[in-house]
Amino acid sequence: MTEIHRSSLTGESPLDSCEQPLIACTDLVLLDLDGVVYRGPHAVAHAAESLATARERGVSLHYVTNNAGRPPQDVADHLRDLGIPTLENEVTTAAQAAAVLIAADYPAGTKVLVVGGPGLFLALEEVGMVPVTSAEDDPAVVVQGLSRTLAWPELAEAAYAIGNGAEFIASNLDSTLPTERGMAPGNGSLVAAVAHATGVRPRATGKPEPEIFHQAAERAGGRRPVMIGDRLDTDIAGARAAGYPSMHVFTGVDGPRELLRAGAHERPTLLAHDLRGLLEPHPAVAPEGDSWRCRDARAQVRDSRLELTENGLTTVLSGADAAAEATISLDGLRALLAAGWTADGLDLTRLTDLHVAPERA
Structure with a gap:
């Protein structure tokens, strides 16, 4: 099995990478529910088919939820109603x-x-x-x-x-x-x-406490778990506390601005638009001189301001002369996070309203 390159542990980069689709780099995917798999009675777009593909490829799925009101069987029934086959023992609740x-x-x-x-x-x-x-x-x-x-x-x-x-x-x-x-x-x-x-x-006792993640991984029998969530202060902070890599998706609570402002204990190691990120490679983010590059996107901190260059255009995203609004690629956000998270004296008092462009329908 190809492994996730844990750059966030070695100090090479604050983000991890995987040259193959993520499901080829793990044997267990732990998933938050609200905002990741469903919103109330409705499935999040692309969730059911992405999870079905992961299961077909031999990856174990286990759901970790802070919802303490419903028994695991009720959660599993809800997921099955959404077209996501799930057993009671594949759910760990708060x-x-x-x-x-x-x-x-x-x-x-x-x-x-x-x-x-x-x-x-x-x-x-x-x-x-x-x-x-x-x-x-x-x-x-x-x-x-x-x-x-x-x-x-x-x-x-x-x-x-x-x-x-x-x-x-x-x-x-x-x-x-x-x-x-x-x-x-x-x-x-x-x-x-x-x-x-x-x-x-x-x-x-629930997320972000590490015990709930360890209980879930033990129940599932996974050796290389990765956690997927939409909320930094519970899903991602808990995965960090448990020592697991984590993938943040933009289908729930926290967006790019929250990520840029996140403390070290709340920072994900992988990013994706949604659960299709399970089926995609995750490119490396590497230092390049005084900047950070992710494929064609390059970000740096200059005079306490965060700047991003992609498609031949440089945009100032923080500080007094920051753009009011900007749409950037996911690679652009990866580079921005690496630059922002490793900078000293970054001014985030004024931060551009950032939107991550969908890369496909």
Whole structure:
């Protein structure tokens, strides 16, 4: 098997590369769901056919989600409805990660107050815990996950139990959730209400914590996993924490501007428009004098400004004289990220509104 060239580890470049299609460079693809594979009830364009091709080529697929409300079987059923054949054991949820954490710290039979959906109840029962819904049951732990029907009474029970000494655990701290109608409040926004009321900050168990990624890879049996996500602070930061290469796609939350501003712990090592990136090679980005080149695109930082040259045109993309808007190629963005991420004193106070041009229909 061809391997991903881990330039991001050797210091040759902040981005990795693969001369062959990515599915020839890995034996396991870990995937976020919302914003990568689907948005609400609808599949993301090109997702089903790209994943089908990956599976046909012998690559294992495993889905890693911070949605703790739905059991793995429900997630698998949803994916099958979208034309993506999936088994229950090919899904790892934040509820399962929370249950594993609790089981490691508490004996079987421990009462756990659940604030969330059926996925949390099932995951806790599977590890021998006793889910309850009232603080009067004297739970040792409160675990909170996203439920779209969550209301004040459930949040109040959590506050009462935490006030009585129960440990507070959150399945994840995502502030938002991408839906077919736009961005909606995520579990972290609701957890914040309980944390504000109690003064207690919870332990979190889903992405970006590395354990959920390690659990997923262990379940799938992969030796060379790569994570694909759309969100820097969960998918990509978690992959980095777990030590896995990651591919960022532009079908969900974060775009080029967020990538340029990302801290080192949130930077992906590969880029793609969408899941067709599984079926494509990923070119190397290499230093060239005082600039960085990715095929025909070249980027550099000059006088604290970020500049990109492609198609014979140089555009200033940051600083006082930055262009208001620009459409660039994916290779152009690769070169920009390498230049921006390795520069000292880069001025990003004014940054061009960047759009990545689709390379094909």
